Amino acid sequence: ILNVEQSPQSLHVQEGDSTNFTxxxxxxxxxxxxxxxxxTAKSPEALFVMTLNGDEKKKGRISATLNTKEGYxxxxxxxxxxxxxxxxxxxxxxxxxxxxxxxxxxRLQVTL
Amino acid sequence: xxxxxxDPRHKITKRGQNVTFRCDPISEHNRLxxxxxxxxxxxxxxTYFQNEAQLEKSRLLSDRFSAERPKGSFSTLEIQRTEQGxxxxxxxxxxxxRGQSNTEAFFGQGTRLTVV
Numbered sequence: 541i542l543n544v545e546q547s548p549q550s551l552h553v554q555e556g557d558s559t560n561f562t563x564x565x566x567x568x569x570x571x572x573x574x575x576x577x578x579x580t581a582k583s584p585e586a587l588f589v590m591t592l593n594g595d596e597k598k599k600g601r602i603s604a605t606l607n608t609k610e611g612y613x614x615x616x617x618x619x620x621x622x623x624x625x626x627x628x629x630x631x632x633x634x635x636x637x638x639x640x641x642x643x644x645x646x647r648l649q650v651t652l
Numbered sequence: 653x654x655x656x657x658x659d660p661r662h663k664i665t666k667r668g669q670n671v672t673f674r675c676d677p678i679s680e681h682n683r684l685x686x687x688x689x690x691x692x693x694x695x696x697x698x699t700y701f702q703n704e705a706q707l708e709k710s711r712l713l714s715d716r717f718s719a720e721r722p723k724g725s726f727s728t729l730e731i732q733r734t735e736q737g738x739x740x741x742x743x744x745x746x747x748x749x750r751g752q753s754n755t756e757a758f759f760g761q762g763t764r765l766t767v768v
Contacts, residue, residue, distance in 0.1 A: 571753055583656070584695070586756035629694050633754045639708060640685065640747075640754055644694040
């Protein structure tokens with residue numbers, strides 16, 4: 541069983557605040573890390589697939605970093621907007637054609 | 653291709669009845685997943701297929717749950733003798749396995765099951 545932990549479980553920020561949250565995963569047998577955003581009443585959508593230690597990916601105001609040696613990834617949102625309100629999920633891939641196992645997610649709420 | 657589609661979107665059933673959900677993945681995707689999501693939790697793995705072969709079924713899943721992907725295309729998830737604890741959002745996702753790695757998974761909009 542792959543142990544994936546995300547923290548915090550939920551987060552409430554004001555519009556314009558920057559925020560970040562963490563995904564922790566086993567550093568052994570690592571191949572890639574997936575980040576997804578899940579808005580209420582919609583399907584989860586992929587944000588990033590990251591593979592290289594030290595890699596940083598960016599999409600608009602959202603960016604992510606990866607540390608494969610210590611087994612964690614940070615997701616950052618700069619200048620949060622109400623439309624960023626969603627649950628953010630991560631899933632490590634061991635590269636052995638195994639299943640994607642998701643963390644419990646970080647639920648972000650951005651208010652005006 | 654319009655992405656992953658699931659049918660029905662909502663299902664209300666009486667306890668003890670059987671229900672079946674359908675998932676149509678993206679056509680060229682060889683990997684298909686079923687997940688369940690209950691309030692406040694991330695998607696919980698139920699089972700997955702590589703083409704038509706069911707590779708793993710969660711140990712948490714009772715024998716009342718069964719899934720098929722007969723021709724390696726669409727998949728069905730059946731729950732027999734439903735219980736109130738089965739009430740959840742059932743999500744289907746598909747991806748392409750290249751070598752040993754998953755490409756990004758694409759999710760359907762889910763089937764929300766309510767057992768009354």
